[in-house]
Amino acid sequence: MLDGNLTGLKPSQIKALERIDRRRIPPDQVVTGDLARFLTELSRDIRRQLGIIVDRQGLILHVLVGDDREILIPDLSRFGLGRSRLRGLRCIHTHLKGEALSHDDLTDLALLRLDLMVAIAVGEEGLPGRVDYAHLLPDNPEGKTVEVLSASSVYDLHLDFSQFIDSLESEMERRMGETFDLSDTREKAILISAGCEARVELEDSLNELAELARTADVVVLDRVVQRTQKVNPRFLMGEGKIREVIIRALQQGATLLIFDQDLSPGQVRSISEMTEMKVIDRTQLILDIFARRAHTLDGKVQVEVAQLKYLMPRLLGKGTVMSRLMGGIGGRGPGETKLEIDRRRIRERLSRLEKQLESLSRGRRQRRQRRIRADVPIISIVGYTNAGKSTLLNALTQSTVFTEDLLFATLDTSTRRLRFPQEREVIITDTVGFIRKLPKSLLGAFKATLEELEDADLLLHVVDISAPRFEEHIAAVERILQDLDLGDLPRLLVFNKIDRVPAGEAAALCRRFEAIGVSALDRSTFESLLEELQRRFWPQESFDDGPEKDSLL
Numbered sequence: 001m002l003d004g005n006l007t008g009l010k011p012s013q014i015k016a017l018e019r020i021d022r023r024r025i026p027p028d029q030v031v032t033g034d035l036a037r038f039l040t041e042l043s044r045d046i047r048r049q050l051g052i053i054v055d056r057q058g059l060i061l062h063v064l065v066g067d068d069r070e071i072l073i074p075d076l077s078r079f080g081l082g083r084s085r086l087r088g089l090r091c092i093h094t095h096l097k098g099e100a101l102s103h104d105d106l107t108d109l110a111l112l113r114l115d116l117m118v119a120i121a122v123g124e125e126g127l128p129g130r131v132d133y134a135h136l137l138p139d140n141p142e143g144k145t146v147e148v149l150s151a152s153s154v155y156d157l158h159l160d161f162s163q164f165i166d167s168l169e170s171e172m173e174r175r176m177g178e179t180f181d182l183s184d185t186r187e188k189a190i191l192i193s194a195g196c197e198a199r200v201e202l203e204d205s206l207n208e209l210a211e212l213a214r215t216a217d218v219v220v221l222d223r224v225v226q227r228t229q230k231v232n233p234r235f236l237m238g239e240g241k242i243r244e245v246i247i248r249a250l251q252q253g254a255t256l257l258i259f260d261q262d263l264s265p266g267q268v269r270s271i272s273e274m275t276e277m278k279v280i281d282r283t284q285l286i287l288d289i290f291a292r293r294a295h296t297l298d299g300k301v302q303v304e305v306a307q308l309k310y311l312m313p314r315l316l317g318k319g320t321v322m323s324r325l326m327g328g329i330g331g332r333g334p335g336e337t338k339l340e341i342d343r344r345r346i347r348e349r350l351s352r353l354e355k356q357l358e359s360l361s362r363g364r365r366q367r368r369q370r371r372i373r374a375d376v377p378i379i380s381i382v383g384y385t386n387a388g389k390s391t392l393l394n395a396l397t398q399s400t401v402f403t404e405d406l407l408f409a410t411l412d413t414s415t416r417r418l419r420f421p422q423e424r425e426v427i428i429t430d431t432v433g434f435i436r437k438l439p440k441s442l443l444g445a446f447k448a449t450l451e452e453l454e455d456a457d458l459l460l461h462v463v464d465i466s467a468p469r470f471e472e473h474i475a476a477v478e479r480i481l482q483d484l485d486l487g488d489l490p491r492l493l494v495f496n497k498i499d500r501v502p503a504g505e506a507a508a509l510c511r512r513f514e515a516i517g518v519s520a521l522d523r524s525t526f527e528s529l530l531e532e533l534q535r536r537f538w539p540q541e542s543f544d545d546g547p548e549k550d551s552l553l
């Protein structure tokens with residue numbers, strides 16, 4: 001296959017170029033003397049660089065014609081990356097002025113994961129001169145990515161290529177095997193954050209991203225934090241820096257880049273153009289988790305609507321970025337539904353789903369009305385994800401809502417009854433956990449579920465006080481409540497997981513925040529919470545004897 005700028009070439013030259021691919025290089029040689037000479041002579045005649053892309057069998061797959069300074073390598077993504085993340089292809093090209101391997105040559109080598117990048121100088125009379133070549137390095141503590149070597153001529157290039165590439169690959173695999181199990185098929189991610197905030201803030205948010213990644217069953221290989229003066233509109237960070245990050249990620253064996261900041265459709269596109277690794281942002285990761293977690297019809301429909309809305313503006317005409325957004329993480333459709341690639345069909349599907357949501361929400365409204373008519377107080381549990389909301393609901397009502405030490409265990413509201421003495425009862429509902437930077441689109445998607453909060457007579461705001469930054473969690477939840485127009489509802493702060501902090505400290509924090517401490521794992525800690533609930537709902541009655549513990553717990 002002949003690529004590049006052929007204008008102005010004589011038909012005989014084009015024919016000669018087209019015939020190059022009939023040649024074959026023995027697998028143990030980088031390039032034969034004959035072929036090198038053919039390339040340098042023709043290159044001198046047309047005064048342009050010439051290149052070939054060769055596979056490990058020595059077949060020539062592409063012939064490239066450049067200008068006097070560079071050649072452009074066509075898209076090689078169809079060849080895929082092997083286990084060591086090498087492409088199994090090398091690039092051999094001519095340099096007209098005997099210049100060393102350029103920065104672009106080395107970048108191509110690293111970004112495309114070529115076996116070798118070789119430059120042969122066009123010498124006098126078009127004879128092949130010095131050979132410069134570079135190969136990638138296995139992951140190493142210094143973070144060095146390439147090794148550049150040279151030979152005084154092709155005839156002095158005594159490199160047994162097949163042996164060389166075999167041992168390089170095994171070393172690469174050995175190094176990767178030190179950080180992760182090579183047979184593990186889960187996605188391997190590099191977490192990336194770039195922003196103007198203070199480093200601790202970036203790190204903190206990145207820790208949470210790591211938790212999200214763990215929840216999504218992704219292996220995290222490394223983290224990159226880049227403080228920037230100003231956010232780069234195309235790549236989030238500087239172009240050179242992002243390239244460096246991608247090159248390191250590939251070297252470490254990553255398959256996925258996860259950005260802590262939300263990427264604009266344009267940014268996803270520009271970064272994706274540099275690499276075949278999947279590029280996703282925080283929102284997409286959360287969407288992915290939601291997609292795995294949605295169990296009820298409501299939940300599934302809501303997540304799919306959010307996913308489609310997120311993907312729409314990110315579609316390219318041909319669906320190329322799409323296909324990369326799709327596979328595996330960041331593209332998991334909830335349940336059976338496969339996301340469609342066609343934009344028009346997405347639009348149709350969206351409107352169908354939205355109708356479905358509408359009717360689901362009607363059903364919910366009726367159920368709610370019945371509840372309100374029954375005149376039973378409604379308590380909604382809200383709080384940061386993983387605070388222990390579902391555990392508390394279960395413990396209070398002796399039921400079994402799914403709980404787990406992962407983020408977003410709960411996506412669907414569940415409703416239970418809590419009985420008090422003297423035939424009194426309240427209804428308690430559990431909700432989806434909140435999180436910092438919860439994307440607006442997602443909030444919108446869950447509006448239907450969160451609508452139920454409007455009916456609440458009281459919000460139990462559950463906080464995990466063993467979390468290092470629980471105050472920020474409180475603030476994030478408060479902000480989201482404001483966004484949902486629920487800021488005026490009465491609420492009660494419940495500090496959960498007091499078993500994980502020293503008793504004195506827990507008591508002091510509760511006093512300071514006017515909160516009630518509990519450990520959702522230990523029902524004997526519920527007394528003051530239950531008393532407070534009774535006081536709030538039936539204030540005129542006195543409970544001098546205190547709640548009858550046996551009937552309560």
Ligand SMILES: Nc1nc2c(ncn2[C@@H]2O[C@H](COP(=O)(O)OP(=O)(O)OP(=O)(O)O)[C@@H](O)[C@H]2O)c(=O)[nH]1
Pocket residue numbers: 383384385386387388389390391392402403404405406407408409410411431432433434496497498499500518519520521522
């Ligand atoms: N030590 C301790 N662990 C708790 C306590 N309450 C809950 N947990 C644990 O915290 C984790 C999260 O609990 P969940 O009830 O799933 O939390 P959630 O707030 O419903 O989380 P999402 O639904 O994901 O938003 C689980 O592993 C619980 O066992 C507690 O009082 N003490």
Ligand SMILES: [Mg+2]
Pocket residue numbers: 389390391402403408409410430431
């Ligand atoms: Mg839960």
